Amino acid sequence: MTKIRVHEYAKKVNKSSKEVIEELNKLNITVSNHMSTLTGDALSKLDTVYNQKGGASNQNTSAPKQDQQAKPASTGQTQKVEKRKEDRMTEQNKTTRSNNAPQNRPNNASNNNASQNRPNNASNNNASQNRPKPASNNNASQNKPRTASNNDKPKTNQRNNNQGNQNRNNDSNDRFGGNSNSGGNRNNNNNKGGGGFNQRKKPGIHGGKRRHPKTHQPTIPVVPKELPEKITFYESLSVAELAKKLHREPSEIIKKLFMLGVMATINQDLDKDAIELICTDYGVEVEEEIRIDKTDLEVYFDQTEVVEEELGERPPVVTIMGHVDHGKTTLLDSIRNTKVTAGEAGGITQHIGAYQVVENGKKITFLDTPGHAAFTTMRARGAKITDLAIIVVAADDGVMPQTVEAINHAKAAEVPIIVAVNKMDKPTANPDRVMQELTEHGLVPEDWGGDTIFVPISALKGEGIDTLLEMILLVAEVGELKANPKRTALGTVIEAQLDKGRGSVATLLVQDGTLRVGDPIVVGHAYGRVRAMVNDIGRRVKEAGPSTPVEITGLNDVPQAGDRFVVFEDEKSARQVGESRAMTAIQASRSEKQRITLDNLFEQMSQGEVKELNVIVKADVQGTVEAMAASLMKIEVEGVNVKIIHTGAGAITESDISLAAASNAIVIGFNVRPDVNAKRAAEAEGVEIRLHRVIYKVIEEIEAAMKGMLDPEFEEKIIGQAEVRQTIKVSKVGTIAGSYITEGKITRDSGLRVIREGIVIFEGEIDSLKRFKDDAKEVAKGYECGITVKNFNDVKEGDILEAFIMEEIKRA
Numbered sequence: 001m002t003k004i005r006v007h008e009y010a011k012k013v014n015k016s017s018k019e020v021i022e023e024l025n026k027l028n029i030t031v032s033n034h035m036s037t038l039t040g041d042a043l044s045k046l047d048t049v050y051n052q053k054g055g056a057s058n059q060n061t062s063a064p065k066q067d068q069q070a071k072p073a074s075t076g077q078t079q080k081v082e083k084r085k086e087d088r089m090t091e092q093n094k095t096t097r098s099n100n101a102p103q104n105r106p107n108n109a110s111n112n113n114a115s116q117n118r119p120n121n122a123s124n125n126n127a128s129q130n131r132p133k134p135a136s137n138n139n140a141s142q143n144k145p146r147t148a149s150n151n152d153k154p155k156t157n158q159r160n161n162n163q164g165n166q167n168r169n170n171d172s173n174d175r176f177g178g179n180s181n182s183g184g185n186r187n188n189n190n191n192k193g194g195g196g197f198n199q200r201k202k203p204g205i206h207g208g209k210r211r212h213p214k215t216h217q218p219t220i221p222v223v224p225k226e227l228p229e230k231i232t233f234y235e236s237l238s239v240a241e242l243a244k245k246l247h248r249e250p251s252e253i254i255k256k257l258f259m260l261g262v263m264a265t266i267n268q269d270l271d272k273d274a275i276e277l278i279c280t281d282y283g284v285e286v287e288e289e290i291r292i293d294k295t296d297l298e299v300y301f302d303q304t305e306v307v308e309e310e311l312g313e314r315p316p317v318v319t320i321m322g323h324v325d326h327g328k329t330t331l332l333d334s335i336r337n338t339k340v341t342a343g344e345a346g347g348i349t350q351h352i353g354a355y356q357v358v359e360n361g362k363k364i365t366f367l368d369t370p371g372h373a374a375f376t377t378m379r380a381r382g383a384k385i386t387d388l389a390i391i392v393v394a395a396d397d398g399v400m401p402q403t404v405e406a407i408n409h410a411k412a413a414e415v416p417i418i419v420a421v422n423k424m425d426k427p428t429a430n431p432d433r434v435m436q437e438l439t440e441h442g443l444v445p446e447d448w449g450g451d452t453i454f455v456p457i458s459a460l461k462g463e464g465i466d467t468l469l470e471m472i473l474l475v476a477e478v479g480e481l482k483a484n485p486k487r488t489a490l491g492t493v494i495e496a497q498l499d500k501g502r503g504s505v506a507t508l509l510v511q512d513g514t515l516r517v518g519d520p521i522v523v524g525h526a527y528g529r530v531r532a533m534v535n536d537i538g539r540r541v542k543e544a545g546p547s548t549p550v551e552i553t554g555l556n557d558v559p560q561a562g563d564r565f566v567v568f569e570d571e572k573s574a575r576q577v578g579e580s581r582a583m584t585a586i587q588a589s590r591s592e593k594q595r596i597t598l599d600n601l602f603e604q605m606s607q608g609e610v611k612e613l614n615v616i617v618k619a620d621v622q623g624t625v626e627a628m629a630a631s632l633m634k635i636e637v638e639g640v641n642v643k644i645i646h647t648g649a650g651a652i653t654e655s656d657i658s659l660a661a662a663s664n665a666i667v668i669g670f671n672v673r674p675d676v677n678a679k680r681a682a683e684a685e686g687v688e689i690r691l692h693r694v695i696y697k698v699i700e701e702i703e704a705a706m707k708g709m710l711d712p713e714f715e716e717k718i719i720g721q722a723e724v725r726q727t728i729k730v731s732k733v734g735t736i737a738g739s740y741i742t743e744g745k746i747t748r749d750s751g752l753r754v755i756r757e758g759i760v761i762f763e764g765e766i767d768s769l770k771r772f773k774d775d776a777k778e779v780a781k782g783y784e785c786g787i788t789v790k791n792f793n794d795v796k797e798g799d800i801l802e803a804f805i806m807e808e809i810k811r812a
């Protein structure tokens with residue numbers, strides 16, 4: 001039996017619920033309210049009452065008619081209106097879920113009614129009130145828009161529609177059994193999807209949302225990421241960067257640092273030590289990255305990959321050095337003329353700074369600049385291009401100061417030496433004496449049990465030249481000089497100048513690889529493409545292999561002797577590197593290398609940059625030089641030795657400075673002064689000159705510097721210089737030096753040195769300083785004055801008076 005509620009029945013019979021309840025009471029059927037359900041018995045009783053009264057049945061009979069008439073009207077007339085209603089319904093569903101129940105349930109009831117009693121399709125009237133009903137009737141056509149709206153608002157609509165669908169399915173199953181499978185299936189499909197949602201969203205929209213974070217948090221436990229095995233860094237890392245690399249929170253790193261005694265903030269840069277401390281604590285390996293500076297041409301020299309199978313023998317590069325007039329130029333010309341011009345008849349001799357000769361089928365490259373100026377210039381700029389040095393000593397003159405300098409230059413550059421004993425044609429030639437003297441400088445002839453090759457020659461007559469060349473080849477062979485002609489070229493500038501017609505012209509010595517016309521090239525801070533190449537005999541060439549000197553054009557600027565050159569793969573990179581080098585050229589050259597001074601010696605020692613203190617000792621007499629050298633050698637300070645690279649008697653010269661610059665040495669002058677050129681060179685090169693008058697003070701000072709205990713308070717500053725032009729002897733007063741101030745100024749309270757021919761003969765104080773007859777506080781450059789020196793009366797015309805003060809210096 002089907003059931004129907006009181007209010008539904010009331011409607012059916014066109015009565016109020018109250019009337020129906022009253023009628024029921026009359027029939028002794030108790031109902032509590034209009035929602036009470038009427039069972040079969042009560043229904044039939046009621047039907048009897050109202051049928052008798054001509055209510056429900058009459059309506060029922062008329063209903064189908066109305067319905068039949070109305071139906072086409074309603075479907076045909078306004079489907080739109082239907083749809084709007086439907087939408088409104090959906091809206092209602094959205095807002096309250098509870099509303100659905102009473103709305104849907106009556107539908108079921110009415111549907112059931114419908115199935116029982118066809119005319120009760122009048123309940124389609126209900127449809128106008130209760131949307132789902134007609135919707136279920138027109139499943140196929142009306143489901144679609146609804147599905148669309150589902151998609152629009154999946155959360156709410158699907159849930160509501162599911163209920164609708166479920167109801168509808170029930171309806172259709174009840175009504176059509178298995179016949180409406182297709183429609184049922186479709187709905188079931190919907191149900192499946194919706195069911196999923198329903199299950200998840202059971203507590204409601206908000207409930208669902210609220211539950212979200214609750215369920216998320218516990219399901220994703222904070223498991224720290226695994227530590228990396230190794231991290232790398234460049235220079236430093238901030239705490240945040242380090243944390244990221246270690247896959248840890250910055251706060252954790254900060255905590256760790258704190259425990260290790262380092263207070264840090266998240267953006268603070270950590271130094272190498274701190275980074276290592278943290279990484280060690282985590283057990284992570286750490287490595288500092290070394291980035292290659294593309295613009296540093298030296299890098300390309302150091303990085304040269306050695307491809308053994310591509311290596312080939314290369315000619316030795318030879319420099320000729322020696323004392324003035326001992327025959328260097330004559331020897332270079334002699335070799336060149338006999339070997340070059342003879343072989344290349346008609347060849348125009350061209351001086352490009354270097355040339356090549358062939359001896360026994362093997363090439364030798366000679367640097368065409370006699371003397372060690374060029375040699376040291378290049379070495380000072382870090383370019384090592386010479387494989388072998390020939391020291392020319394005139395057999396009739398013997399070892400001279402510049403011979404010794406040359407030897408020391410070669411030794412400092414660790415280059416093998418061959419001694420050419422020249423002018424053997426001269427009757428006064430005494431080669432034994434030369435050998436003897438050279439032994440004292442560590443060059444012992446093979447005949448005497450040493451390992452230095454001595455070759456007697458006459459450069460003028462061309463005698464012994466072949467032997468000399470053979471010996472060069474022999475020494476070169478021992479040195480196993482190799483290069484790879486297949487790689488791109490790199491090397492050094494021998495000389496360069498600006499030519500009016502050709503622009504920048506540079507002689508390059510290819511040290512490795514092969515240089516070709518058209519190569520993009522960076523030379524020092526200049527760059528360009530090799531436009532044209534000319535060899536040492538003036539011939540145009542297309543390529544130049546290892547140890548070949550060539551003159552090139554095509555650079556945008558003039559490089560300097562000793563500059564490096566490197567060929568690049570493409571012009572763009574060459575330009576980039578060249579331009580960036582040009583920009584930093586001046587700065588770089590100034591701050592390139594910190595020269596050693598007694599002030600920074602200890603610092604450089606502590607940083608491991610210096611293991612030896614190279615010293616050049618110059619003194620007034622040879623005896624003092626030796627004594628000083630011996631005392632300096634005796635200094636014993638842990639971790640560093642004194643290495644005397646050159647000694648000599650006499651004033652400090654430019655050559656001493658260039659040797660010091662090339663060898664990162666300091667110059668100690670004992671009772672001697674640097675000459676003008678040496679002073680200028682020392683300033684330009686940043687070479688330190690220490691001048692002293694007492695041996696033990698020199699030793700003390702150097703020892704203190706090595707121990708990092710150099711008295712930092714005062715430094716001597718020379719404030720001026722005067723030349724003694726006239727001397728006047730006055731009894732009781734002593735000798736007055738009528739002087740002219742040539743440099744700076746002389747003050748009354750300054751210290752004074754008397755220098756005669758570059759040698760300090762007295763150091764003391766000024767007794768009186770007068771302009772005409774008046775005492776003067778100071779006398780400036782360009783003025784004359786009378787000076788008397790305390791406790792010294794032996795001033796002579798031509799002496800130099802040097803004024804100095806002790807100035808407090810600030811140390812970094």
Ligand SMILES: Nc1nc2c(ncn2[C@@H]2O[C@H](COP(=O)(O)OP(=O)(O)OP(=O)(O)O)[C@@H](O)[C@H]2O)c(=O)[nH]1
Nearest residue numbers: 323324325326327328329330422423424458459460
């Ligand atoms: N008798 C003789 N004279 C020579 C010989 N070699 C050079 N001379 C002469 O010595 C003088 C100096 O020779 P140079 O070749 O100019 O000497 P240098 O070493 O180049 O001299 P600087 O360039 O001034 O350093 C010249 O007059 C040469 O002719 C030689 O083997 N025998």
